[in-house]
Amino acid sequence: MDKVQLAKDIVKSIGGKGNVNTFDHCSTRLRFEIKDDKKVNYSELKKQQDIIGVINKENQLQLVIGNNVGVIFKEVQSNLGDINADSSVKSNDLNIIQRAMQTISSIFVPVIPAIAGAGMIRALLSILIATGLINDASNTYYVLRFMADAPFYFLPFLLAYTSARRFKCNPILAMCLAGILIHPNFNSARSAGRSLSVFGLPITMATYSYSVIPTILSVWVMSYIENIAEKVTPSAIKAVFKPLLIIIISGIVGLTLVGPLGTFVGRLLAQGMGFLDGIAPWMLPLVTGAIAPLMVMTGMHYTLVPLTTIQLTNLGYEVVMGPGFLASNMAQSAVSYGVALRTKNKELRQIAISTGTTALMGITEPAMYGVTMKVKKALLAVMIGGTAGGLYAGLSGLVRFSFGTPGLATLPVFIGDDPMNFIHAIITIIITYVVSLAMVFIFKVGDEELIEEPSVDSEKETVELKDIKINIDKPVQGREIEITEINDEVFATQTLGPTKAYYPEKGEIFAPFNGKVVSIFPTKHAIGLQSDEGVEILIHIGIDTVKMDGEGFESFVKEDQLIEKGDKLITFDIDLIKNKNYDPSVIVAVTNSRNFIDVKTKTVEPVAFTII
DSSP states (O other): OOHHHHHHHHHHHTTOGGGEEEEEEOSSEEEEEESOGGGOOHHHHHHOTTOOEEEEETTEEEEEOOTTHHHHHHHHHHHHOOOOOOSSOOGGGSOHHHHHHHHHHHHHGGGHHHHHHHHHHHHHHHHHHHTTSSOTTSHHHHHHHHHHHHHHHTHHHHHHHHHHHHHTSOHHHHHHHHHHHTOHHHHHHHHTTOOEEETTEEEOOOOOTTOSHHHHHHHHHHHHHHHHHHHHSOGGGHHHHHHHHHHHHHHHHIIIIIHHHHHHHHHHHHHHHHHHHHHOTTHHHHHHHHHHHHHHHHTGGGGGHHHHHHHHHHHSOBOSSHHHHHHHHHHHHHHHHHHHHHOOOHHHHHHHHHHHHHHHTTOOHHHIIIIITTBTTHHHHHHHHHHHHHHHHHHHTOOBSSOSOOSGGGGGGGOOSSHHHHHHHHHHHHHHHHHHHHHHHHTTTTTTOBOOOOOOSSOOOOOOOBOOOEEEEOSSSEEEEOGGGSSOHHHHTTTTSSEEEEEESSSEEEOSSSEEEEEEOTTSSEEEEEETTSOEEEEEEEESGGGGTTTTEEESOOTTOEEOTTOEEEEEOHHHHHHTTOEEEEEEEETTGGGBSOEEOOOOTTEEEEEO
């Protein structure tokens, strides 16, 4: 590895110093916050032999390097120098579509858990009533019903908070503005048919509970009012008069102009979707079922969230995302299982089985990045299967009653008053599976193995396979868990190499073989080791624990130190990690598996890997 040249190539491919806001690294990845994603040359980055993976996640470009990330980081840092930039991507550097997607994502995604939880309560109520465990006149039903209704009724408060964070204004004042729009006195006047005005300006008596667009527009206008109030209010009285001006002006503008305008836009969107659903009810599920993988890869699926939210709040159900994504997710699962049946590659078969199971539960990223985007014609089979399932979902009138990634684990979101809706969801899954598996065999998906990487002009390094056999014990006391359960794309798809994960019972890491310490991350949450036979492994403690900045971790070794099997390497505080809401799972990856004939992961404990 020519680390100096690699660093120069990376900086050039990401658009140079001027295209980077901030950058740092964790135990395996370089992380860049990019100003303009269009300036990033992804094809050149993927051609680099020493870059294991390229990921664009939440406006952050991540380059998976492996154990040598610290060395490469220093070289990249010497090329970039000091970068003093805003910690967020500047809107002026993005086109209108990128700004819209970024805005939609930042406003709606944080709200989804509340809506999803409320929707699942509604599904639970339907199950309880259908099974006769409760009736709709009981106190239990009454209480659970208003619990389920609360996030929808007070949706303006939730959206006001997330909108304020997006538009960089005071979130508390934004929530006050939402309170003005849904105040009980205003609702009482509207219900009584009373007309209201303020300073002679007539107020449109609209309903803002459950609303989406009026709140977002009102907070957007408030952000400008706040900036003006900041400039015109004298410093001596700013603490009192600035919020006074913001609340009065924003409230009046919201009630008389922006709120009614938002209501009109929301109704227009709802009517448009209703019209489309009336003339071609099969269209939306078919289209989303077909192109869902492409939308997820590009982040375009976030643009559907506002429309989905509007339908859920206005109608109590939606057809924009749920039916089509149910078909697409099941297609990802079916094709992954199909690849597992056909491939002769043992490692690919193992990945396909585990990621196919995860996709069946509704989590498709491991299957997408680990199988269907890598195996020839697999993505085509997914899209055809998703199209078939989406077509049936549309023709049958399948609807979803809540947010929740569609899969077996969230099937209750399709339970409503009409029991046939749930039956249609089951049939959608069956049709999708049958068609997807048929495409796997028709296209012979898995026979040609992985998609070939683009050729590189520079000469590839020839790796001499080593003829050895070594057992590597697990380095931590705990139970093994499915790698696909790990909420990290790189580890879940085994991008670094054959990977295992353990849920620790004791916070101690021991040397799994005789060898030496190659690297220790400064925060002590990750360590790289090399055995006497040349096997290199990465032991990573927890997910995102780099953010703990070393708190709760203690190292007993240093870089280049020789170690013997059983030596204590690191201790960590499991309770502290969990209290800070991080996953304490310990991940172990063989990072130079290509140097050996095979790495077997199906072993008997305490052996984690058998290298031959």
